[in-house]
Amino acid sequence: MAEIAALREAELSEADLLAREREIAARHMGHFPWGSVVWCFANLACWLALWPLVIFGPVPLWLGFVIATLNIMLCYLPSHEAQHDIIARPGTKWRWLNELVGHVSTIPLNLSYGVAKLTHMEHHKHANHPDKDPDYSNHAPSAWAAIWKSFLNRQPGATAGFNRYGELMQEMKTPQSERALVIGIVYQIGFYGFLIGMAWSGFALEAALLWWLPQHIGLTYIQFYLSWAPHHPFKRQGRYHDTRAWRSKLGNILTMGMQYHVVHHLYPRIPLMRTPLAYWEMRSVLEARGVRIDGL
Amino acid sequence: MLIKLIELIFKFGxxxxxxxxxxxxxxxLIVGFDMALPFGLSAWLVAFAIGGGLGLxxxxxxxxxxxx
Structure with missing residues (x-):
């Protein structure tokens, strides 16, 4: 059935296909992403609450570690909605909420909003370009290699991954990048200062298991599912070829909606939670466009 | 002055x-798991040797x- 629909779409002209694609996308844009806003604050509140709950005893450290790891895995996507102005466009009534979500959501990940936004916009402009895509360094030949690469990229001497983000801020030389760099440095000082302060106050294990180790695990998970999996094998560029639709054994929730990443790259202002629906409505158009669809 | 200090901290991160x-x-970890240390070494000495050694x-x- 889907193949027949794709063939029908293939008979349409370029202009018709684009018009159809845009008409579907327009139906899904402009919706206030309540889910992502609640997700941001609930997730952050949960992670912050873990500190007194673990330190004063009601929650055991091992359970705190598990919850903190989940919190950090989950903290990036609400900020991602804000990076694309999905919560509120500049100059609108709820803009402050967009910026607030952007700033606070990724605190547990030790990633500042400005750096995240500027590098992510570069990723969208140059997806899969070996020199210009800041996330290109996540490419790897296999899933295990991608996980290992994620660890290698964050070693002190590495010039890729998050280390590359700092270099990019310096190269961009715009007022926004300079401000983002300063805030990014403040984040780093705050993060390591907090870890060291806690450690010398007798809470080294708590700091390690509620922030340091969960941050490493969460970052690996995020880089794997938000970058490696949807862009693998990082070879092609262009609007319909720099990412893919794919089916994961873990399903949609555990892959954080990234099976439908192609919809996000085509129309970044569609809220995350609407990308599955937009994909299924758009699927035959995407097939006719030659989008890589792996089992979805 | 502050910038220089921050640069120095990052350089020796x-x-x-x-x-x-x-x-x-x-x-x-040593104290929490009540690890027995050889040669009567103190927990702090071992921690400095391992942690400092890894950092170096x-x-x-x-x-x-x-x-x-």
């Missing part, structure tokens, strides 16, 4: 992390692990 975080973390290695090699 692995050493700062090794002595600043790894040392007290390893000390807490990461500072010199640019990596905390065997592969760069």
């Amino acid at each position: 692995p050493l700062v992390f090794g002595f600043g975080f790894m040392v007290p973390l390893i000390h807490e 290695m990461a500072q010199v090699r640019g990596s905390w692990i065997w592969q760069k």
